[in-house]
Amino acid sequence: MSQADMTMAAHSHHPPGMTVGLEPFVVPAKKMAMWLFIIADAATFAGCLVAYGFLRNGTPDWPRPFHSMTNAVLMTFILLTSSLTMLLGVRAAKAADRAGAFRWTMITMVLGIIFAALHIREWLALIDEGMTLSHNPWGSGLFGSAFFSITGLHLLHVTGGVIALLIIGLSWKAGHRTAEDLETAGLYWHFVDLVWMFVVPFVYLLNMAH
Amino acid sequence: MDAPDVHPNSPEAKYTDSAGKYYVIYVCLLILAGIQFYIATLNLDTTAMFARMLFVAVAEAGLAIMFFMHLWAEKRGFLLFVVIFTGFVLLAMQYGWTDSNRMDVGAPYSQTKPGAVQQ
Numbered sequence: 235m236s237q238a239d240m241t242m243a244a245h246s247h248h249p250p251g252m253t254v255g256l257e258p259f260v261v262p263a264k265k266m267a268m269w270l271f272i273i274a275d276a277a278t279f280a281g282c283l284v285a286y287g288f289l290r291n292g293t294p295d296w297p298r299p300f301h302s303m304t305n306a307v308l309m310t311f312i313l314l315t316s317s318l319t320m321l322l323g324v325r326a327a328k329a330a331d332r333a334g335a336f337r338w339t340m341i342t343m344v345l346g347i348i349f350a351a352l353h354i355r356e357w358l359a360l361i362d363e364g365m366t367l368s369h370n371p372w373g374s375g376l377f378g379s380a381f382f383s384i385t386g387l388h389l390l391h392v393t394g395g396v397i398a399l400l401i402i403g404l405s406w407k408a409g410h411r412t413a414e415d416l417e418t419a420g421l422y423w424h425f426v427d428l429v430w431m432f433v434v435p436f437v438y439l440l441n442m443a444h
Numbered sequence: 445m446d447a448p449d450v451h452p453n454s455p456e457a458k459y460t461d462s463a464g465k466y467y468v469i470y471v472c473l474l475i476l477a478g479i480q481f482y483i484a485t486l487n488l489d490t491t492a493m494f495a496r497m498l499f500v501a502v503a504e505a506g507l508a509i510m511f512f513m514h515l516w517a518e519k520r521g522f523l524l525f526v527v528i529f530t531g532f533v534l535l536a537m538q539y540g541w542t543d544s545n546r547m548d549v550g551a552p553y554s555q556t557k558p559g560a561v562q563q
Contacts, residue, residue, distance in 0.1 A: 259522035269526060277533050284537045288544040303481055310477050317512055318470045325463060424512045431477070431504040435497035439484035 264418045272425045275391075279429050282387060283436060286380040290440075297372035298443045299360065306438045309352050310430065316345035317427040320420045327406070327413035335416060339403040342423065346396040353389050357382070377441075384437055391426045398422065469511045476504045 259266065290296050300306075323338030360381075364371045367379045402419045405411045483496045510516040515523055 259519050259525065261518065261522055269522075273526065273530050273533075276530055277537075280534050280537055284540070288540055291541070291544040292546075303484060307481060311474070314470065314473050314477065317473075317508070318466060321466045321512060322463065325466075421513055424508055427512075428505050428508045431508070432501050434477075435480050435484075435501055436494070439480060439497060440490065440494060442484050444487070 262414055264414060265421065268418045268421045272421065275425065276429075279384075279387065279432070282384050283432060286384055286437065289374075289376050289380055293374045293376055295373040296441075297370055297374060297377045298441045299363070299365070299370070299372050299377070300438055300442050303439065303442065305352060305356050306434055309349055310434055312345050312349045312352070313427050313430050316342045316349070317424050319345065320423045324413065324417045324420045327416045330413075332407070332409075335413075336403055336407045339399055339406065339416065339419075343396050343399040343403065346392055346399065346423075350389060350392050350396065353385065353392070357385070381437060384433060388426070388429055388433055391429070395419075395423050395426050465511070469507055472507055473504055476500050476507075 261269070319338050320342045323335050323342060326334035326338055365378050365381075367382055368375045370378050398419055402411055402415055406416060480497055480500050483493060483500070486493070488496070509526075515526060
C-alpha cells in the first residue's frame, strides 16, 4: 500500500484493507449520485420535449388552446421563488442554523404544493373544456398526449420533490441529516425548476392563441 | 447555534455564497422568464419565436446550473464532465428533425414516385 493509499484509508470511512480509488472530481458520493440522476433525467425530459417538437413541427392543425398566460406566470414565479428559498435553506444548514434551514425547507415545500395545486387546477380546466389524451376540440388529438405526458412528468417530479423535502426536512430537524443531505435535495429541486424553464416556453407559450 | 458543518477553510466553504449573490441571480432569472413571456406576445412566426425562447431558456438554465446548483464552484473536471456529457446526449437527440419535416411537407416517402405501381 502506497503512502497516498494509507493516508486516504486513514481519513476515509472504508474498512482497513479495502481498496478505494482516487476521487477525481472531489464530489461527495450522494451529490455525485444526484448529479448522475440529473443528467439521466435531463435526457428523459429532453426526449419528451424533442418528441413533442417532432409532432408539433409535423402536424399542421396543432392546437393553440391557451388564451391567458396568467397561470403560467404565477407557476413560474412560485417555482423560481422556491429555488431561492431552497438555496437559503441550504445556506442556513451550512451555517449550522438548524431552525433556519428547517424553516426555509418547509417554505420551499409549501411553494411546491402551491405549484402542484395550480398545475392540477389547470389540468382540470383543460379536461373540462373537452381535452383528453387523444382528443380535443381545437385540432390534432396529439396535443393532449404530449401536453399531459410532459407536464405530468414534471408534476410527478414536483410531487416527489415535495415528499422528499418533507422527509429530509423533518429528519434534519430531528438531527438525522447533514447539510450535505439538504444540498443534495436542493440540487434535485433546482433541476425541477430548470426543466420548467423549458416546459413553459415550448408547451405553454408557443401554444398561446393569438 | 451548533458549530458550523463547514469549516471556513475547507473546500466546501465556497458553497456558502453570500445571500446577496443568490438574490441577484434570482432577479436575473425572473427577468429572463419575463422576457420569455414578452416574446410570446410578439407577432412572430413559430420558428422565430421558438429560436428566441430557446436562447432565453438556455441562458436561464445556464444561470441556474452554474450558480443555484453550484456547478461553477465544482472542480473544472467535473464541470466539463457534466456539460460535455449532457450536451452530447441532448445534441444526439436532434437527429430526427429531418423526419419531422418529412411529416410536414410529405417528402420524399409519403409521396408516390412518378411511374410507381400502386400495390
